[in-house]
Amino acid sequence: MAENLLVQRVDAIRRLARRGHAAPLAKVIAKSRAEDLAAVLGHLTAPEQRLVFANVKDDGMAAAVLTSLQGDDLLHIAGDMPPERFVALFEHLAADDQTDLLGRLPEELRESILQRMQGEAREEVEELLGYASDTAGGIMSPLAFRLQDNLTCRDAIAAVQEAADHELIYYAYVENDDGQLVGVTSLRNLLTHPPSTKLADIMSTDVLSVRAETDQEEVARVAAKYDLLAVPVVDEARRLLGIVTVDDVIDVIKDEAAEDMLLMAGVRETEDEPGGRVRNALRRLPWLTITLLGGLLISELISAFDGMIKAEIVLAGFIPIVMGMEGNVGIQAATVTVRGIATGRIDTGVARAVGAEVFNGLFLGVVFAVAIGGYCLLRFGEADVAASVAVAVITGMTSASLVGTLVPLSLRRFGVDPAIATGPFVTTAMDGVGLTIYLSVAALLLS
């Protein structure tokens, strides 16, 4: 739904809800798509949300709405729903969506829902809950469409016609007698070969697959690189456990991009997580505290040179620009490196990447050293200060580019998400290094 339409829908639904017009409200709701309704709910207050959700008459739609709700909204609407109602709505959801919803509910509610679920459905969900949520196992659906390799195309088409659970079949996966994944074929392929052809003769045996414990980012990379609509997930014996479908791949790519960007700015929440205003604000504390500690060290550093600064007060005016130039060139290097790691471009070209960034730092350092040093000389006529500024800008911008490239690469080597500490650490470290160079050079030249 386009943005202006969404706003109109929110207004209409809110008005109907507030006035208690249940019949027209139910009508507007029935005409909406579940995804749109979930978006509308995101803009209502908790009591309005519950009132609107109570007027979703169709269980299939109600279930779809629940899976599309973000963060707090799910708890506002469904946090006090009876477990039996969940079990009824789960009938309309695939096992991976059930698992995803259960994972987002409080433990107590989750347990009482599980207790009320039927044997097989419950086993399936409990198995999925056993995988870490950011792995292939955690996002896969067990609903892969499987066929035995000794079937003919005719048998296979009959199997498709009987597979009521599989609303949309992406690929048909072919298994051998040991249940191992040995091939893949498309629905169309089954139709274009003579009915008596064996699957083993028409299937593609070059099947890409991932293991259940594979990180979801890696799964997304495989799907995106090879343009797959679904990635099969197998166990250590190559038995098919399920598939990760492309809609989940898209969610992973979007979430990881958002996470990277927020992490680089030192924001740890996704704004979708529950929590009040103060708790939200406190989530910003870590980076700001690093900034605080770095800033206090810098105040000590400046205080150590205060006699010199007092004697040559022009020095003070150029502290911010020296720090700013290198901070920014360092952030640019870090951002490009984090992106390069994410896209796989830096995989085998570490030396080339570091070289390119150091060149950038050195080249831009010389450009800006001339500009800032020249300005300092012309404006204040202080050759010593101008020289200190120039030396500090060149060495500072070069080392900032080096550090900005090496920090994310090192973090990755130690298994830490490169985006996590790139922003805060690089800027704080750069501030200290650059200022130390500036004041030391000045001390040398002025003494």
Added chain:
Amino acid sequence: MAENLLVQRVDAIRRLARRGHAAPLAKVIAKSRAEDLAAVLGHLTAPEQRLVFANVKDDGMAAAVLTSLQGDDLLHIAGDMPPERFVALFEHLAADDQTDLLGRLPEELRESILQRMQGEAREEVEELLGYASDTAGGIMSPLAFRLQDNLTCRDAIAAVQEAADHELIYYAYVENDDGQLVGVTSLRNLLTHPPSTKLADIMSTDVLSVRAETDQEEVARVAAKYDLLAVPVVDEARRLLGIVTVDDVIDVIKDEAAEDMLLMAGVRETEDEPGGRVRNALRRLPWLTITLLGGLLISELISAFDGMIKAEIVLAGFIPIVMGMEGNVGIQAATVTVRGIATGRIDTGVARAVGAEVFNGLFLGVVFAVAIGGYCLLRFGEADVAASVAVAVITGMTSASLVGTLVPLSLRRFGVDPAIATGPFVTTAMDGVGLTIYLSVAALLLS
């Protein structure tokens, strides 16, 4: 291919290429996937790239490799390939991939390839080239699988069996007599209804579609929100022009996320664009120049207060921390806002978003004012400086949060990508505002 495997493959292929071992080289290449080979090529020098590509014996694979090459690599390998060779390889590509390749080649080469293409194929590509590359029309494939609404399921299955062009059929789109898109159905649906059923009776009439001129970001949002494998593209009369498939949607989402992140760091290139080292470095200039100008203004501001700073030198030591705290809280607010705009969460909740960020700024401002002011008082015993620091931190962090939220929102209102200027403008503006408050309050208290 996993990262370590890719490194091994690069080494093996490079070694064979350097030693001129053509036969084993061709063998390794034939065993690779096109996407992997393109990734390998990305790590070779231009002469190595040409040598390896010359040993891709299968035209279908060579064509697939070309479409997977990034930036410069395409020009190194194919920049001097004869137009006739392109025309031959194009036989193995869909029209949207042909168009994409042509759009990345120099104009002269593009024209001479087009001249050599056959009538119908050429018309198709020329029509696609007519759409802006970042719109639905620019990324769509004309290969939508179409059926007339008066057909039966039996006819439709026969059509599927004859549609040799459509390797993988996503959905079957149903058109009425006027060629308008009136419904959609799945291949499986055709198989599970009696053969004589009319498509009009089993199709879903609730078809989401976009217009050819729709921005590609909006297309991606539609596909992601409604979990579609393909989005139909229609003209103003609702006639089906083509489909945007989910693999292109994934590319859009990845590119836009990368673009946002790089733009926020003031980097305008994607590292995939052509250009030498100096040209790459110069792409970083714009933000750094804003930083330079802001820094020079700040040096003037400090110079205007130099008498006071000289008399109370402790003031100088707290300039960086005051600027750093607000700069970072401003970046956090801006990043969250840019993400909120991208995900659509802020659409109807502008006031709530601004309120939340101002609260963050004020709350965190008080926390850090106490910390930094307290430190200043205890460490240097200067009550006036401590009070100035505290006031500057509170007002600065609050206004930085406000500006950090309002700048991206305003940019969007004026149709500018919110990510473009968020980083540079916010930090530079914040630096100036915060420092002015700090020095003015100090001047007031110390006078």
